[in-house]
Amino acid sequence: MDLNFTEAEEAFRAEAREWLEANVPKGLPSGDTREGFALHVEWEKKLFDARWAVVSWPEEYGGRGASLWEWLIFEEEYYRAGGPQRVTQNGIFLLAPTIFEFGTEEQKARFLPAMAAADDLWCQGWSEPDAGSDLAGIKSRAVRDDERGGWVITGQKTWTTRGAFCNWLFGLFRTDPEAARHSGMTYLLVPLESEGVTVRGVERLDGDEGFAEVFFDDVFVPDDLVLGGVNQGWSVAMATTSSERGLTLRSPGRFCAAADRLVDLWKRRAALAADGDLSAVAAGDPALRDAVAQSWMEAEAYRLATLADVTGIVEGRPQGPRSSLTKIFWSELDVRLHETALRLLGPTAELVDDAPGAVDGGAWMKGYEFSLSGPIYAGTNEIQRNVVAERVLGLPRK
Amino acid sequence: MRFAFTEDQLLFKDTVADLLAKECPPEAVRAVWADGTGRRPELWAALAEMGVVGLTTPEAHGGLGMDELDLLPLLTEAGRAAFPGPLLETTAVVAPLLAESAPAEVAERWLPGIASGEVIATVQLAGQPFVVDADVAGVLVAQRDDRLYAVPGDVLRLTPQQSVDGARRLFSVDFDEADAELVASGDAGWQAANRAFDRGAVAAAAVLVGLAEQMIAMTVDYVKERQQFGVPIGSFQAVKHHLADAELKVSFARPVVWNAGYTLARGRDDVARDVSMAKCFASDAAELVARKALQCHGAIGYTTEHDLHFWLKRTWALSAAWGDAAWHRRRVAHVLLDD
Numbered sequence: 001m002d003l004n005f006t007e008a009e010e011a012f013r014a015e016a017r018e019w020l021e022a023n024v025p026k027g028l029p030s031g032d033t034r035e036g037f038a039l040h041v042e043w044e045k046k047l048f049d050a051r052w053a054v055v056s057w058p059e060e061y062g063g064r065g066a067s068l069w070e071w072l073i074f075e076e077e078y079y080r081a082g083g084p085q086r087v088t089q090n091g092i093f094l095l096a097p098t099i100f101e102f103g104t105e106e107q108k109a110r111f112l113p114a115m116a117a118a119d120d121l122w123c124q125g126w127s128e129p130d131a132g133s134d135l136a137g138i139k140s141r142a143v144r145d146d147e148r149g150g151w152v153i154t155g156q157k158t159w160t161t162r163g164a165f166c167n168w169l170f171g172l173f174r175t176d177p178e179a180a181r182h183s184g185m186t187y188l189l190v191p192l193e194s195e196g197v198t199v200r201g202v203e204r205l206d207g208d209e210g211f212a213e214v215f216f217d218d219v220f221v222p223d224d225l226v227l228g229g230v231n232q233g234w235s236v237a238m239a240t241t242s243s244e245r246g247l248t249l250r251s252p253g254r255f256c257a258a259a260d261r262l263v264d265l266w267k268r269r270a271a272l273a274a275d276g277d278l279s280a281v282a283a284g285d286p287a288l289r290d291a292v293a294q295s296w297m298e299a300e301a302y303r304l305a306t307l308a309d310v311t312g313i314v315e316g317r318p319q320g321p322r323s324s325l326t327k328i329f330w331s332e333l334d335v336r337l338h339e340t341a342l343r344l345l346g347p348t349a350e351l352v353d354d355a356p357g358a359v360d361g362g363a364w365m366k367g368y369e370f371s372l373s374g375p376i377y378a379g380t381n382e383i384q385r386n387v388v389a390e391r392v393l394g395l396p397r398k
Numbered sequence: 399m400r401f402a403f404t405e406d407q408l409l410f411k412d413t414v415a416d417l418l419a420k421e422c423p424p425e426a427v428r429a430v431w432a433d434g435t436g437r438r439p440e441l442w443a444a445l446a447e448m449g450v451v452g453l454t455t456p457e458a459h460g461g462l463g464m465d466e467l468d469l470l471p472l473l474t475e476a477g478r479a480a481f482p483g484p485l486l487e488t489t490a491v492v493a494p495l496l497a498e499s500a501p502a503e504v505a506e507r508w509l510p511g512i513a514s515g516e517v518i519a520t521v522q523l524a525g526q527p528f529v530v531d532a533d534v535a536g537v538l539v540a541q542r543d544d545r546l547y548a549v550p551g552d553v554l555r556l557t558p559q560q561s562v563d564g565a566r567r568l569f570s571v572d573f574d575e576a577d578a579e580l581v582a583s584g585d586a587g588w589q590a591a592n593r594a595f596d597r598g599a600v601a602a603a604a605v606l607v608g609l610a611e612q613m614i615a616m617t618v619d620y621v622k623e624r625q626q627f628g629v630p631i632g633s634f635q636a637v638k639h640h641l642a643d644a645e646l647k648v649s650f651a652r653p654v655v656w657n658a659g660y661t662l663a664r665g666r667d668d669v670a671r672d673v674s675m676a677k678c679f680a681s682d683a684a685e686l687v688a689r690k691a692l693q694c695h696g697a698i699g700y701t702t703e704h705d706l707h708f709w710l711k712r713t714w715a716l717s718a719a720w721g722d723a724a725w726h727r728r729r730v731a732h733v734l735l736d737d
Contacts, residue, residue, distance in 0.1 A: 001467060001660050002400045009399070069399055266735055290724070293731035297654075297675050304653040307401040315402070325649050328642075382635075388645055389638030393618050396633040 003307070005069065012066070013073045019050060020081035030366070031087040032210030037165040040087040044118035054092050054116045061112040068310050075251035082257075087162065091115035091122035095170050098187075098239050102228030111189070125157040125171020125190070125214060126237075132159075133383050135172070136181045136234070140216060142173040142188060150222040151175065151188065156215050161377075163212025164201035167192050172233045185233035189225040196220075206369035250330045252303035255337070258367070259299035262341055265364075266292045269344060272359055279346020291340040298333040305329070321391035324384040331374030331381060338368035401653065403471055411471035414450055418479035424705040430482040431564035431708075437534055442483050446515025451485070454493045459509035461493065465663040466597065470604045470656065477608025480708045482565035484520050484531040488512060490601030491594050492519035492539050496548070499590035500581045504548050507579075508537050518551075522571060523595050526719075528559050532569040539594075540571070540578070544587040547578035563711040596673040599720040600658045603680035606716055607655055610648045610684040613691040613709050617641060621694050637694055644690040647683035654679045671733045674726035681717040681726070688713045 005013070025043055029036035047053040048062060056071040057063025066074065086092070092115055099111055114120040131137040140155025153173050160169070169190045176184030192199060196219040202211035228236035265272075266289070273282040280288045309319055309326070319326070341364040342349040352362035375381040389395045403411070421441050430436055445451050453469050455461025462468075469490060476485050493512050496505045496519075511517030517536035522529045524541045532538060533556060538549040557570040582590045618641060621632030631637050658676035661669055688710045692699045699706045717723070 001403060001656070003657070003660055003664075005399055263734055267737070289731050289735060290727050293727055293734055296734055297678065297727075297730060298650075300675065301650045301654050301679060304401070304657050305650055307399065308653045308656070311400055311402045322649070325646055328646055329650055382639070385639045385642035386635065388642035389632075393614070393641055393645060395618065395622065395638055395641065396630050398629070398633055 005073065009067075009069055009073060012070050013077060016052065016074050016077045017081070019052065020077055020083060023050070024078075024081045024083050026082065027361075028084050030206075030208050030210075031085060032162060032204070032206075032208035034165060034209065036208075037087060037162065040084060041118045041121070043084065044086070044088050048117045053088070053118075054096070057096070057112065057116065061108070062116040068314060072251060072253070072306065072310060075253035076256065077253070079251075079253040079257035080260075087165075088115060088118050088121065090124050090161065090166075090170075091120065091168075094124065095122050098170075098227065098236060101239055102187075102236050104224075106224065107189075107227065120168050121162070121166040122168045122170060123160045123163045123166040123192075123212070123214075125160060125169045127159045128156055129158055133380050135237070136185075138172055138174060138185070140171075140173050141177065142175050142186060142221065144175075145220065148220060148222070150220055151186070151226075153188070153190070153216045153219045153221060156213060158211075158213045159202075159377075160212045160214050161210055163192075163214050164199055164209055169214060170227070172237050175233075176231055179231065182234045184231050185237075186230050187227040187233040187236040188221050189227055190216075190219065190221055191225075194219045194221070204369075205372065206366060250326075252299065252306045252330075255299040255330060255333060256303055258334070258337055259296040262292055262295055262337055262344075265341055265344055265360075272345065272348065277346050279343070281344050281346055288340070288343055291336075291343070295333070295337040295340050298329075298336065302330055302333060321387055324379075324387040325392070327378060328375075328381050328384050328388070331371075334371040334374050335368075338364060338371045342368055401656070403467075403656075407468055407471055410468070411475055414445075414448065414472050415475045415478070417444060417448065418475055418481060422479045422481050424480070424708060427480050427482055427565055427708045428705070435534060436482065436531070436565060436567040438482060441481075442518070443515050445483075445485070446513070451489055451515050452493070452513030454489055454497070455509050455513040456497050459497070459505065459513055461509070461513035466490075466600065466659045467656075467663040469601070470659040473601050473604035474608035474611070477605035477610075477712070478612040480565070480609065480612070480712050484518060484535070486598065486601045486605060487521045487530055488519040491521045491598045492537070494597060495521075495539060495546075495590055495594045496581065498593070499546065499586065500548065501579075504579050504581060508548060511536060521594065521598070523591050523598070527570070528568040529571045531567050532556055532571050533558075533567060538571065538573075539581060540573070541587075541591045542575065544585075545575070545583045546581040546587050546590055547573075547575065548581050549573050549578040553577040561711075561715060563708075563715045565708065566712065566715055595720070596669055597662060599673050599677040599726070600655065600662060602716050602720040603651075603655045603658065603676040606680040606684040606713065607648060607652055609709050609713050609716070610644070610651075610680075610687040613684075613687050613706070613713070614641065614644050614648065616706060616709070617644075617691045617694045620698075624696075631694075640690040640694055644687040647686050651676075651679040651683040668733075671730055674721070674729040674733075677721055678723045678726035678730065681723040684713045685717050685723075 028039050031037050031040035051064055054063045055066040055074045059065055128138050142151035142153045145152050169192055172185045173188050175186040196217040198215040200213045201209040204210040269281045345359055348359050351358035352365050354361050390397050449462045450472055452461035453464050457463040496509055512519050518534050519537050520529055520531050520535040522540045532554055535551045540547050540549055553573055555572040559568040559570055561568045621637050622630050624631050655676045658672045661672040695706055698704050
């Protein structure tokens with residue numbers, strides 16, 4: 001056991017820290033609004049130009065060929081410096097690993113650098129009105145068009161994050177309606193500018209237009225936009241969803257930074273309690289103090305578990321279905337952490353959008369609303385618990 | 399960066415696991431409950447023979463001279479087997495304490511016997527009202543204010559205290575300081591006692607992880623076999639989610655416990671924080687697992703005819719011993735929040 005990084009890794013950290021401290025934008029509006037999104041895309045381009053957008057990718061696609069350890073270090077520094085959430089994440093963290101695994105050389109060259117540079121902006125097309133947790137229940141169809149050499153899709157996708165601002169969608173479409181539920185689906189890459197696509201923004205819980213419904217009305221998709229083979233979509237998609245559950249999407253850096261901000265909020269508590277404040281803070285509640293410590297410890301436990309997981313991956317012991325444990329843990333710790341922050345803020349917790357009395361611009365309520373999506377997206381935590389029980393512990397499916 | 403045990407450490411762990419599976423099955427634990435002495439001397443001898451009991455005793459005194467990190471996986475195996483015996487007190491706490499802090503002649507008097515398995519050692523630090531296995535101990539290391547003493551077992555005055563865990567023999571202990579040898583006093587005494595407490599807390603956390611892992615394994619086996627409504631109860635989602643929650647808690651306690659062992663073994667800063675995180679997470683995890691295990695076993699788990707209660711009761715005892723989750727959480731809060 002050795003919990004030290006090498007000199008080279010520490011040098012990488014220093015370089016990342018220096019650049020991030022000088023360049024991370026402060027006070028960007030939410031990336032899930034139209035105006036905010038454009039500013040976030042600018043930030044992404046800046047990251048790409050300095051080759052910090054996708055550090056773990058090969059250099060030919062815009063990365064630095066960084067190791068998994070260096071990627072973790074970068075993430076830690078990114079969130080420590082106050083870096084915003086990545087609006088390119090659906091592309092660079094979810095689609096890209098799938099393209100690396102299943103894509104043709106042409107697809108890699110065409111899509112990877114463009115998504116890293118934030119020229120192509122990707123959204124996911126999984127859920128449909130009647131297929132959420134039951135992903136294999138999707139009905140959107142793609143019908144063969146031999147004449148044009150491609151597929152014609154009809155149907156609807158929904159809860160598509162940032163769908164109203166993106167120009168590409170990846171998702172599953174049913175290509176063989178006769179096949180069994182998990183067969184007969186194909187993973188397609190769909191330009192949202194195509195004729196027949198209609199995108200309607202949907203306001204989320206937090207008031208941002210972060211969701212969209214996407215309607216497909218005889219949309220033609222050529223053969224070179226099939227990822228990983230016709231009717232192979234389920235196994236290709238499973239590779240993507242396991243990235244989403246595992247550590248590629250949610251590095252510990254984000255939670256450790258939030259936990260440190262919570263500790264800082266606790267230390268500022270006396271200054272925050274206004275006259276007549278009836279909150280737990282004002283009452284000096286020791287249970288609240290315990291909750292702050294507990295949240296910090298949970299973020300630290302997630303960091304330590306990640307170090308163990310990455311050691312395993314580097315040494316050829318992949319996470320497998322244990323990635324579902326990871327997803328449950330980070331999503332639920334994120335909710336508890338923000339709940340604790342709101343209790344600390346007492347009557348000011350409800351103030352948002354830079355209200356004059358808001359603490360930290362109302363970021364904690366915004367963060368709380370966002371955290372509440374964690375146990376729902378990427379496969380609800382109920383589904384994840386089933387996966388843990390069946391595939392980690394070996395309990396019978398039926 | 400490498401956050402995993404070495405191949406040698408894992409091999410030693412497997413060897414100990416094999417021995418315990420053979421020599422310490424649940425029937426052996428049951429026999430200890432019924433036995434007046436609460437001991438299995440041949441099992442202790444076998445572990446000593448293998449080097450486990452003397453693992454932390456310096457080589458000069460006949461031990462293996464290894465550290466907390468080498469010991470943690472073995473303590474987890476001891477927990478998995480609900481091993482009855484003061485391995486935590488003797489090997490995790492007293493041996494390193496005497497080796498580090500005792501005058502040479504005191505260390506020489508006790509350590510060779512500890513390493514060979516002939517001398518059982520137990521401990522009582524400030525804030526610990528009861529002593530494990532004081533009736534069979536050759537030596538007790540006891541704290542009185544800033545003074546740490548090595549007390550020969552034959553001068554102890556003992557009052558038995560019945561533990562809910564029948565394999566865990568507890569005593570109130572009294573002795574005359576004139577009958578004891580001073581190990582350390584003053585600042586050195588406090589430092590040695592604090593270090594001993596941290597070692598005991600992490601060791602208890604490692605045992606709790608093993609107890610919890612075994613309770614999950616037993617429960618998984620049971621719910622796959624037990625049929626109701628014509629199907630195994632393990633196919634019901636409510637049962638699955640109990641067990642998933644149990645696995646979740648243990649999975650995120652485990653690396654925290656390893657990290658604390660590393661911090662102790664490598665002399666890193668943040669000892670108080672890392673140690674207390676470990677005991678807090680391990681106590682919370684094992685307590686939750688115990689509840690889930692009993693609930694999923696149903697009425698059969700509520701009998702003493704079934705073996706589950708050995709693990710439940712050890713969990714209840716150890717989750718509170720060496721500081722409970724709430725105490726350790728407050729200690730972390732103090733480190734983090736008080737400037």
